[in-house]
Amino acid sequence: MSRLVLVRREQVLRGGQPLAFGIGLMVALVVGVFLLLGSGHDPLRIYERMFEASMGSPKAWSVTLNRAVPLGLAGLAVAVAGSMGLWNIGAEGQIMAGAMGAAWVARVGGDWPALMLIAAMLGAAIVGGALLALGPAVARAHIGVNEIITTLMLNEVAIRLLQWLIHGWWKDPESQNFPLASMLADNAKLPTLFERAHVGVVLAALMIAIFGVAASRTAWGYELRVAGSAGATARYAGISLERKILTVLVLSGGVAGFAGGIELSGNSDRITENLSNGFGFAGIIVAALALMRPSGVAAVAVLFGAVQIGGQSIQTLGVSSSVSTVLQALILFGAIAAGVLSRYKVELDVADAQPLRPTRRESDTTP
Amino acid sequence: MNEASIIGLLEATVSFGALLYLAALGEMIAEKSGILNLGVEGMMAMGAVSGYVVALQTNNPWVALAAAVVAGALIGSIHGFFTVVLGAEQVVSGLSLTILGVGLAAYLGRGSVGRPPGAELVPVDWGLLSDIPWAGPVLFTQSPFVYMAVVAGCLSWFILWRTRLGLAVRAAGESASTTDAAGHSVAVIRMGAVAIGGGLAGAAGAYLTLSLTPQWQEGIVAGRGWIAVALVIFGAWRPGRVALGALLFGLTLALKTRLQTFGVEFSPILLSMLPYVLTVGVLVVISVRSRKRPSPAPAALGVAYRREER
Numbered sequence: 281m282s283r284l285v286l287v288r289r290e291q292v293l294r295g296g297q298p299l300a301f302g303i304g305l306m307v308a309l310v311v312g313v314f315l316l317l318g319s320g321h322d323p324l325r326i327y328e329r330m331f332e333a334s335m336g337s338p339k340a341w342s343v344t345l346n347r348a349v350p351l352g353l354a355g356l357a358v359a360v361a362g363s364m365g366l367w368n369i370g371a372e373g374q375i376m377a378g379a380m381g382a383a384w385v386a387r388v389g390g391d392w393p394a395l396m397l398i399a400a401m402l403g404a405a406i407v408g409g410a411l412l413a414l415g416p417a418v419a420r421a422h423i424g425v426n427e428i429i430t431t432l433m434l435n436e437v438a439i440r441l442l443q444w445l446i447h448g449w450w451k452d453p454e455s456q457n458f459p460l461a462s463m464l465a466d467n468a469k470l471p472t473l474f475e476r477a478h479v480g481v482v483l484a485a486l487m488i489a490i491f492g493v494a495a496s497r498t499a500w501g502y503e504l505r506v507a508g509s510a511g512a513t514a515r516y517a518g519i520s521l522e523r524k525i526l527t528v529l530v531l532s533g534g535v536a537g538f539a540g541g542i543e544l545s546g547n548s549d550r551i552t553e554n555l556s557n558g559f560g561f562a563g564i565i566v567a568a569l570a571l572m573r574p575s576g577v578a579a580v581a582v583l584f585g586a587v588q589i590g591g592q593s594i595q596t597l598g599v600s601s602s603v604s605t606v607l608q609a610l611i612l613f614g615a616i617a618a619g620v621l622s623r624y625k626v627e628l629d630v631a632d633a634q635p636l637r638p639t640r641r642e643s644d645t646t647p
Numbered sequence: 648m649n650e651a652s653i654i655g656l657l658e659a660t661v662s663f664g665a666l667l668y669l670a671a672l673g674e675m676i677a678e679k680s681g682i683l684n685l686g687v688e689g690m691m692a693m694g695a696v697s698g699y700v701v702a703l704q705t706n707n708p709w710v711a712l713a714a715a716v717v718a719g720a721l722i723g724s725i726h727g728f729f730t731v732v733l734g735a736e737q738v739v740s741g742l743s744l745t746i747l748g749v750g751l752a753a754y755l756g757r758g759s760v761g762r763p764p765g766a767e768l769v770p771v772d773w774g775l776l777s778d779i780p781w782a783g784p785v786l787f788t789q790s791p792f793v794y795m796a797v798v799a800g801c802l803s804w805f806i807l808w809r810t811r812l813g814l815a816v817r818a819a820g821e822s823a824s825t826t827d828a829a830g831h832s833v834a835v836i837r838m839g840a841v842a843i844g845g846g847l848a849g850a851a852g853a854y855l856t857l858s859l860t861p862q863w864q865e866g867i868v869a870g871r872g873w874i875a876v877a878l879v880i881f882g883a884w885r886p887g888r889v890a891l892g893a894l895l896f897g898l899t900l901a902l903k904t905r906l907q908t909f910g911v912e913f914s915p916i917l918l919s920m921l922p923y924v925l926t927v928g929v930l931v932v933i934s935v936r937s938r939k940r941p942s943p944a945p946a947a948l949g950v951a952y953r954r955e956e957r
Contacts, residue, residue: 286734286953315754367738369685415927425934426944428738429880432685433923436873444916561742568739600757602865605750612743613729620733 286624296622297571301583304569304614308607315603326599330590342475344586346547349484350375350556351588352581353539354563355570356488357409361427361532362572363495365508368529370416370431371536372560373438374409376553378537379544380442381408383450383461383551386468386544394467401468402483402541409537410530412438417529421522427529435560443553450551461550470546478546485578487538492574504528536560562588565612569619587611652908656901657785664890664897665789665796666854670875671882671889672796672803673847677723678879679807680840681820681833681947685741686726688872689748690845694719694852696752696759699863702856703765711766712853719849720842722748727841731834734951745872753865764861768792792854799847804886816840820945823952833952848872871900877926883933883943896922 313323334344354371361368368374381404389397412434419425445461452462470478495501507514507524514521539559544551566584570576591604670687677684684690698715702708722744729740771794773787807813818826819836827833856863874896881896882889899922903915933942 286732288953319754319757369738369742419931419934423931423934424937425930428683428949429877429930430927432873433877433927436870436923437920440916440920444914447916448914558746561746564739564742568736600754602750602753602757605746606754609743609747609750612739613725613747616729616735616740616743617733620735624734 284626284628286620287627289623289625297569297576297619300615300618300622301569301580301611303618304611304616305583307614308610311610312603312607315606316599319600319603321597321599326594326597329594329597330587333593334586334590339475340589342473342477344582344589345477345481346585347589348578348581348585349480349546350539350543350559351562351566351584352488352578353484353542354536354559355566355577355581356491356563356574357532357536357539358564358567359570359572359574359577360491360495360535361528362567363501363508364504364524364528366420366525366529366532367428367564368413368431368532368536369428369564370413370434370438370533370560371539371563372556372558373431373435374412374533374536375540375543375556375560376435376438376442377412377533378405378409378540379551379555380438380445380540381405381411381537382541382544383464386464387450387462390465390468392467397467398470398545401545402538405537405541405544406534407537409540410534412537413529413533417526417533420529421525439553442551446551446553452550461552463550464544464548468545470542478542480542480546483542484539487535488574488578491535495574536563562608569612569615571619584608584611652905654781654784656898656905657781658789659901659905660894660898661785662789662793662859662897663900664893665793666851666859667871667875667878667896667900668796668800668890668893669792669854670848670851670872671878671893672799672886673719673723673844673851674875675844675879675882675884675886675889676803676807676816676847677841677844678948679820679884679945680816680837681823681945681950681952682727682730682837682841683737683741683949684723684726684744684841684844685738685876686723686744686748687848687875688868688870689745689752690719690723690848691748691852691855691868691872691875692752693722693748694849695856695867696756696852696863697849698853699764699856699861700755700759701765702767703759703762706765708766708768708857711857712768712850715849715853715857716846717849719852720846722751723845723848724838724842726845727838730951731837731841734953737949737951749866749868756863756865759863760865761862764857766857767861768858790854790858792850792858795850799850800886800890807886817945820947823947823950824954827952827954837952848875851875874922877922880933880944881922881926881929883929884945885943895925 316323316326334340357371358368382401385401385404416427416430419430420427447459450461452460470480473479473481503519507519507521511521543555566577566580570580587608595601670691674687694715697718698711701714702711726740726744729735730737768791770788770790776787777783815831816836819833823833855867878889878892881892899918903919906913906915
């Protein structure tokens with residue numbers, strides 16, 4: 281009996297990851313043709329519209345870049361943790377926490393000069409996101425609590441905290457019975473860069489660049505990778521794992537919180553519970569497609585932003601927004617598969633049909 | 648607060664508890680085999696829409712339920728293929744599955760929004776039992792899904808802890824290479840566990856659209872898939888404790904809409920945080936205690952198994 285097996289390639293295929301994204305996109309577009317035909321639309325016309333609305337003009341690019349900001353920062357947040365082998369699944373909640381921090385400052389300092397107010401808002405956003413990540417960080421560093429679940433759970437806590445604020449304290453007295461927070465003052469809004477794009481695009485790019493340099497060009501980044509891939513080696517080298525875990529997760533939360541602050545100040549009139557429309561979860565995908573490298577995060581975020589904006593634009597043609605959601609998911613699965621195949625090859629395995637007796641070295645058993 | 652409103656609360660607690668329990672059992676089985684599936688929300692959405700659409704076509708609730716289970720198992724198998732066969736990151740694949748399931752469900756259900764249900768699974772009448780005060784309305788006039796959840800819980804306990812098959816499943820979640828060496832196919836076990844988990848999540852979704860709130864709308868699962876993921880940890884991967892947790896979390900869901908009628912001045916929004924906060928608390932306790940005794944979590948949970956990389 282023979283079967284197909286995956287065998288690790290001696291060298292990862294060059295350009296494998298961009299190729300993976302391309303293949304994912306192809307898979308999505310092909311399946312999308314059937315979805316669109318199924319709902320009675322002309323696929324070519326829809327795709328043309330998606331491209332025009334996301335990349336066809338400076339204005340389209342400005343909208344796409346605005347969307348790439350939260351996606352890229354959330355992706356960066358996940359990648360910062362991921363560079364040490366940690367999973368921050370809580371970017372969604374940390375974005376909310378950051379936006380709450382920024383919104384609180386905007387309430388307190390409504391009459392401050394714009395520059396000072398915006399700086400304070402973004403600072404508070406970073407603190408907000410970092411605070412939400414602090415609990416999981418301490419628990420992981422000192423007690424060894426799985427950070428995947430704690431960060432995931434805190435997403436739900438953060439969004440409910442915001443709902444509670446909007447229904448109570450922060451409710452705009454002029455909104456009558458609707459649970460809406462007060463509108464942001466004009467001096468709390470980020471200046472425009474070009475067309476619709478706000479200055480947050482530059483701030484996000486700077487943030488990503490700083491982490492990119494820190495990760496690949498500094499001793500700190502090197503220690504992170506060592507700590508992530510070989511804990512024992514790191515300890516022998518005098519690296520404190522506890523402190524590294526703590527700083528990395530808190531930083532990760534801060535970056536996600538920053539995204540929330542920018543999204544509030546740059547893209548919204550007031551804080552709402554829909555402020556982060558799944559950006560935190562999309563960030564996990566962005567980081568995974570970028571192989572946890574800050575340098576890749578920016579590129580993936582722009583492409584992903586284009587798909588999202590294109591998907592929104594075709595709703596005016598009567599296409600359900602669910603089509604764009606499905607397209608995004610298909611890009612992911614296609615890219616995951618292609619990513620695996622850039623590291624592994626499929627071979628026909630003839631000899632190894634019978635299960636082996638336990639004579640071989642075992643590494644995944646616990647003593 | 649009168650007797651009728653307390654009975655109503657308990658009745659809702661049991662039915663919400665059963666909803667969470669069905670989905671959590673599926674997740675527990677998958678995790679016991681070593682696969683973390685964060686796609687519960689998406690699988691429930693697929694079950695919910697499949698059940699509703701098939702009920703519209705056939706007017707037969709049981710055919711609709713079967714369709715929901717199959718849909719859940721099929722979409723769950725996508726996660727199985729990616730994590731077991733390709734060895735992809737379980738976290739990434741699971742979250743992608745949630746996005747896919749929620750999106751695909753919205754696409755498939757776009758023509759069914761606002762349409763009256765084609766069929767419903769109506770509460771079971773247990774005759775004399777249903778007439779018992781308190782116990783009758785709370786336990787013996789429930790939707791068939793509640794009794795299915797109880798049966799599924801007992802079955803999964805029996806199979807996982809009292810049969811050789813169950814031993815193999817749990818072994819795959821503790822040490823894949825040992826299981827492989829003992830002559831079991833880790834891939835087949837894990838694929839099967841993820842598919843069954845998907846089927847149970849699909850059934851939970853169908854509970855929503857065939858019985859609890861018989862209608863289809865986008866976002867009908869409303870985060871309850873995440874509560875199911877939390878429940879598995881809260882219940883320390885044991886069917887009995889997961890059942891107790893399901894009732895507790897079910898109580899918070901049931902209380903949410905009733906706080907005001909009970910005259911309690913507490914925000915229902917803050918109350919709905921409770922399951923997540925409790926789960927974090929339990930996770931911390933488990934971790935502190937696991938310094939002295941083994942953690943209840945499957946040891947190989949989340950770790951891909953490739954034979955040549957042992």
